Amino acid sequence: MPTTEPTKDQLLALYERMLLIRRMEERLRADAAAGNLPGAVHLYIGQEAIATGVCARLRDTDLITSTHRGHGHFLAKGGDPKAMMAEIWAKRTGICKGMGGSMHVADFSKGILGANGIVGGGFAIATGAALAIKLTHDTRVSVAFFGDGAANQGVFMECLNVSSLWKLPLVFVCEHNQFSEFTPSVDITSGDIADRARAFKIPTTVVDGNDVVAVWQAAGEAIERARSGDGPCFIQAHTYRIQGHLEAEDLFLAGGKYREKQEIDEWRKRDPVERQKQRLLAAGVRPDDLQAMDARIARTVEQAVQFAQESEPADPELAFDLMFVGQKA
Amino acid sequence: MARKRMIPAINEALVEEMSRDPKVIVYGEDVELAIMGDTRGLLDKFGRDRIRNTPICEATLTGMAVGAAAAGCRVVVHMMFSNFLYTGFDAIANQMAKLRLMTGGQAVMPITVIASYGGGGSNAAQHSDSGYPALVNLGGVNVVMPATPADAKGLLKTAIRGNNPTFFMEAGGRGGEMGEVPDGDYTVPFGKAATVREGKDVTIIAFGSMLKPAVEAAKKLESSGIEAELIDPRTLVPLDEEALVAAARKTGRVVIVDEARDRCSVASHIAAVLADKAFGSLKAPVKRVTVPNVCMPYAPNAEKRMIPDADRIARVATETARA
Numbered sequence: 001m002p003t004t005e006p007t008k009d010q011l012l013a014l015y016e017r018m019l020l021i022r023r024m025e026e027r028l029r030a031d032a033a034a035g036n037l038p039g040a041v042h043l044y045i046g047q048e049a050i051a052t053g054v055c056a057r058l059r060d061t062d063l064i065t066s067t068h069r070g071h072g073h074f075l076a077k078g079g080d081p082k083a084m085m086a087e088i089w090a091k092r093t094g095i096c097k098g099m100g101g102s103m104h105v106a107d108f109s110k111g112i113l114g115a116n117g118i119v120g121g122g123f124a125i126a127t128g129a130a131l132a133i134k135l136t137h138d139t140r141v142s143v144a145f146f147g148d149g150a151a152n153q154g155v156f157m158e159c160l161n162v163s164s165l166w167k168l169p170l171v172f173v174c175e176h177n178q179f180s181e182f183t184p185s186v187d188i189t190s191g192d193i194a195d196r197a198r199a200f201k202i203p204t205t206v207v208d209g210n211d212v213v214a215v216w217q218a219a220g221e222a223i224e225r226a227r228s229g230d231g232p233c234f235i236q237a238h239t240y241r242i243q244g245h246l247e248a249e250d251l252f253l254a255g256g257k258y259r260e261k262q263e264i265d266e267w268r269k270r271d272p273v274e275r276q277k278q279r280l281l282a283a284g285v286r287p288d289d290l291q292a293m294d295a296r297i298a299r300t301v302e303q304a305v306q307f308a309q310e311s312e313p314a315d316p317e318l319a320f321d322l323m324f325v326g327q328k329a
Numbered sequence: 330m331a332r333k334r335m336i337p338a339i340n341e342a343l344v345e346e347m348s349r350d351p352k353v354i355v356y357g358e359d360v361e362l363a364i365m366g367d368t369r370g371l372l373d374k375f376g377r378d379r380i381r382n383t384p385i386c387e388a389t390l391t392g393m394a395v396g397a398a399a400a401g402c403r404v405v406v407h408m409m410f411s412n413f414l415y416t417g418f419d420a421i422a423n424q425m426a427k428l429r430l431m432t433g434g435q436a437v438m439p440i441t442v443i444a445s446y447g448g449g450g451s452n453a454a455q456h457s458d459s460g461y462p463a464l465v466n467l468g469g470v471n472v473v474m475p476a477t478p479a480d481a482k483g484l485l486k487t488a489i490r491g492n493n494p495t496f497f498m499e500a501g502g503r504g505g506e507m508g509e510v511p512d513g514d515y516t517v518p519f520g521k522a523a524t525v526r527e528g529k530d531v532t533i534i535a536f537g538s539m540l541k542p543a544v545e546a547a548k549k550l551e552s553s554g555i556e557a558e559l560i561d562p563r564t565l566v567p568l569d570e571e572a573l574v575a576a577a578r579k580t581g582r583v584v585i586v587d588e589a590r591d592r593c594s595v596a597s598h599i600a601a602v603l604a605d606k607a608f609g610s611l612k613a614p615v616k617r618v619t620v621p622n623v624c625m626p627y628a629p630n631a632e633k634r635m636i637p638d639a640d641r642i643a644r645v646a647t648e649t650a651r652a
């Protein structure tokens with residue numbers, strides 16, 4: 001298949017979405033540090049190109065499953081920044097009414113089947129979605145985003161098998177950011193994760209996960225194949241987690257160390273957002289236009305935070321209505 | 330005696346038992362840098378043959394414990410949050426809990442599974458369960474619920490030295506509790522409740538994370554002239570039924586506090602035992618203070634609404650004392 005080159009408008013749209021994710025995450029980082037957010041916050045900074053490149057190839061009706069590091073997937077698939085922010089601020093206007101929080105942002109109306117607090121929890125859900133699509137002769141696809149750490153859960157291999165066997169319209173997207181919490185991936189992973197997909201005869205692409213165009217191209221081909229009924233595809237995107245596993249990880253580390261600052265600095269040089277910016281400038285986009293875009297996004301973020309702050313806290317009694325359909329807990 | 334927090338007391342028990350018996354091994358996700366704090370420093374002291382990080386694969390972690398025990402190790406598996414017991418539940422329920430009986434008593438399983446349970450940290454439903462009633466219901470595994478640093482250390486030592494699979498439930502978010510810890514080597518036996526405070530008007534039964542709010546509640550009751558007897562079973566399997574029944578008979582009025590969801594909670598089991606064995610002495614219905622039958626919400630105000638606190642315990646205990 002010849003690789004498609006994105007148009008200038010597409011390049012701009014990719015950049016804009018990545019920048020939105022980056023600015024939202026930076027704001028969450030600041031608010032986490034200021035103690036404004038309850039619960040754990042896992043940030044996506046450094047990985048924006050992956051969710052953005054993949055979701056730019058999806059339709060509104062396509063389905064995704066995400067992870068504990070899920071803000072980027074939510075925003076890339078068209079989730080509302082205000083509703084996400086309010087959720088993380090534990091407000092009743094949040095996308096999950098303050099019941100789920102950072103690790104559970106979901107918008108089923110946009111095909112976002114949810115971030116997940118259970119590592120590997122998304123695999124079978126995405127596979128089941130793909131099964132339903134297949135059985136109903138629908139044209140949607142389903143995408144499972146997951147980390148290199150999650151690839152060691154047995155359910156991953158089970159889903160590779162069943163999806164390949166039944167030719168399900170499913171795309172696996174492994175975001176290889178090199179760590180599972182404080183454990184380097186190499187210490188707990190045998191071989192190359194992509195080989196696991198290959199063993200099940202699933203077409204596999206390995207891409208630079210910090211290059212949004214490379215991800216966009218690989219995703220385009222994989223999604224097209226899945227949609228056409230030829231079965232699942234696997235994308236392994238190499239990237240790096242710039243932030244800690246969670247905000248305030250130093251508290252948990254208590255002086256312990258699992259990576260060198262120098263390594264983080266090296267990866268900052270490959271910042272996916274900055275790279276895309278340089279690409280746009282090289283393509284003749286005016287710096288002023290990019291600045292205006294940044295200002296626009298800053299306003300979106302500010303409005304999201306303001307909305308969250310001004311919203312009422314979650315309604316505890318609502319929990320009793322939300323356990324079941326048409327049935328009180 | 331020295332004042333210590335819960336997590337360092339647990340850490341001490343691990344260090345002492347690993348030093349005492351070279352067959353003790355520890356594994357789990359991120360135990361080396363100790364994301365939960367309790368295994369900190371073990372790698373430096375004992376090396377990777379005794380403690381190691383595993384991949385994320387709970388179904389294998391619990392199953393391996395059975396095999397490693399069969400091959401001669403004393404196994405300590407750290408499961409991090411108790412919700413991850415669910416991802417490892419098959420080997421817990423189908424192997425650990427059953428193998429001894431099914432093999433006609435051949436299998437010996439010196440396995441200690443550590444997991445942190447409960448809400449209060451706004452970590453939402455997948456990180457906040459108090460899943461021990463499911464473990465209690467399995468039949469073949471012990472479940473211990475330390476509420477103080479001293480009991481934590483003593484019970485963990487008993488678990489590691491014992492020959493039965495034991496779930497050591499760490500109260501999440503409350504590991505910072507200070508308490509007196511005896512010096513030197515000591516153990517706390519399973520199946521022995523502790524009387525935390527004597528009283529004649531109402532009996533409060535509380536364990537694990539719920540002991541602290543129960544103690545606070547008892548203090549509140551004191552100011553309104555109610556003397557509460559407070560008893561901590563400390564282990565749920567085996568359960569010191571005798572002590573609980575005696576404490577129920579003493580006042581005839583019982584409140585049981587449990588951080589599990591109400592339906593089929595440990596509180597409801599204890600209530601059933603008391604209805605059976607202390608019926609003649611009861612002067613009021615046995616009351617349960619538990620988490621409602623909902624998943625733990627994320628928002629702090631909603632979490633607070635669900636988790637029993639001193640006010641709720643005191644209110645129910647007052648009603649029960651005056652009923």
Ligand SMILES: Cc1ncc(C[n+]2csc(CCOP(=O)(O)OP(=O)(O)O)c2C)c(N)n1
Binds near residue numbers: 117118146177178180
């Ligand atoms: C079933 C389960 N086991 C363990 C955890 C604890 N945990 C949360 S994130 C994480 C590491 C995940 O690594 P990876 O899948 O690579 O994602 P990343 O954090 O790197 O984005 C672990 C072990 C969990 N949430 N769920």
